[in-house]
Amino acid sequence: QEDLVLMRRGDDEYRLVAASLCFPSSWSLVEKFGGSMSAIHEGVPDFNGHRMGLMVQRIFERLEEDKPVWRLNWSLYTDTELHHPVSGLRDEVLCEPDLAFEQLYVRVEKQTLRRLPKSGDVLFTIRVHHDPIHSLLKHPDGGQLAQALKTQLLGLTEEQLDYKGIKAHASTIAQALDMVAEERV
Structure with a gap:
């Protein structure tokens, strides 16, 4: 169930030229189709003109046909829907950690990039996985995973949050993540 996005080098930047997108996380193909990397990531904090955007540009430029790369990206939702064109918990009410502990799902995207041999285009794939936060209680490393997610969460800027x-x-x-860590000790 991987989504497929084809990026092609243009005069100035790579552009989104084809896609099969069924399970977006915080974006719409209609809005992004034909856009350059900087246009696609408009509104993403610390991307355009910052370290992350420059790093992605370098990865695209240096990507070799026989050496695909991957990364993970996370988000939080209160359901297991795969189709999420709007981000996060904007309209949700989570006033108690117990409620968040029971309702939250970690959504992880495994993203890959590979250069296609004949065209030189870059194929970007996205596979979505999601698990309830409380499932960390059953994981042997659940406490450490909860603390790592908490560290990432608290390390985000106001704009990123x-x-x-x-x-x-x-x-x-x-x-809620502390509750998982405390239970696992």
Whole structure:
């Protein structure tokens, strides 16, 4: 069930030229189709003109046919829907850590990039996985995973929290993750 996005080198940047997108996380193909990398990532904090955008540009430029690369990207939702064109928990109410502990799902995208041999285009794939936060209680490394997610959460800027749609809930989510860590000790 991987989504497929084809990026082609243009005069100035890579552009989105073809895609099969069924399970977006915080974006719409209609809005992004034909756009350059910088246009696609407009509104993503710390991307355009910053380290992350420059790093992605370098990866695209240096990507070799026989050496695909991958990365993970996470977000939080209160359901297991695969189709999520709007980010995060904007309209949700999570006032208690116990409620967040029971309702939250970690959505992880495994993203790959590979250069196609004949065209030189870059194929970007996205596979979505999601698990309830409380499933970390059953995982042998659940406490460490919960603390690592909490560290990432607390390391986000206000703009990044807002982009992920979790700004209003960050402290409650951190407390819910502490509950997992405490249970696993």
